[in-house]
Amino acid sequence: MNVRFERYPVARNAFGDVFDFEREVNSLFENFLGTPWGRVAGSGYPRLDIAESGDETVIAMELPGVKKQDLKVLVQDGLLTVSGERTSPALPEKAKWIRNEVESGSFSRTIELPHPVKQQEISAELNDGILRIHLPKAEEIRPREIRVK
Template sequence: MIYKALFGSPTRRFGSPFSELDNMRRQMDRLMEAYRKQPAGHASAGVFPSININEDKDAYYVSAELPGVKSADLDLSVTDNQLTLAGERKITEQATDVRYHRREREAGHFSRAIALPGDVNAEGVKAKLADGVLTVTVPKAEKAKPRQINIQ
């Protein structure tokens, strides 16, 4: 009994082959719980620009938030089923003696590759930038469009 109290059960000494995995899982659970408890306004390094992708039977539509970015500073390309959006976000510089209290808007080059769910017709891509939102219409390739089949 003294051995068991001091050293644990002799059979527990070797432990389960999965005990180390259980220990790692518990550590990850604690880490994720700490992450979830961060305040709602906590700034994090997000992906720029934020995008939405949707589709109908004829095309894919990609909307990207690009506040303050001019169309001359954007480069858009389509290869196979991948849309690449690159550009530069410029923010007017303040005087050198300015002290920031909060700085969440960053300037610089960005690039975002977006995999589209199916084949596309690269020749028919259209893009429009209005009110800081880039809307790209990417038509589907004819072979990717759904076909109505008549039942006889």
């Protein structure tokens, strides 16, 4: 497949998206043919990653524009729920929208904990729009080296 698109369209309107047309065409192909390896690994909103290392599992979640105080992390009955709200800043007086793609409002996502955790030692931090929740493994499931006597 060799399709080329004009990078900078001749007709320019204020705040037109340079790659809009290209994206539209690409999405037509994708919707029609499907991507070879499926869409997303799992689906849900907000998007998250789960990563495991020796003593803990880290859940990372994309939360741009969400403030710490508008976020709630709850661990209960083997489930982790992250919920909150993204408040959209009010449009200043005499302003008008040109594009409004960013969604605001409340969100919630629940996942099963991958293993028993030390509840008291769970910590979380929010940096550059990524929330990281550290879930320390419960003592009984931590990798343990057995010394041979």
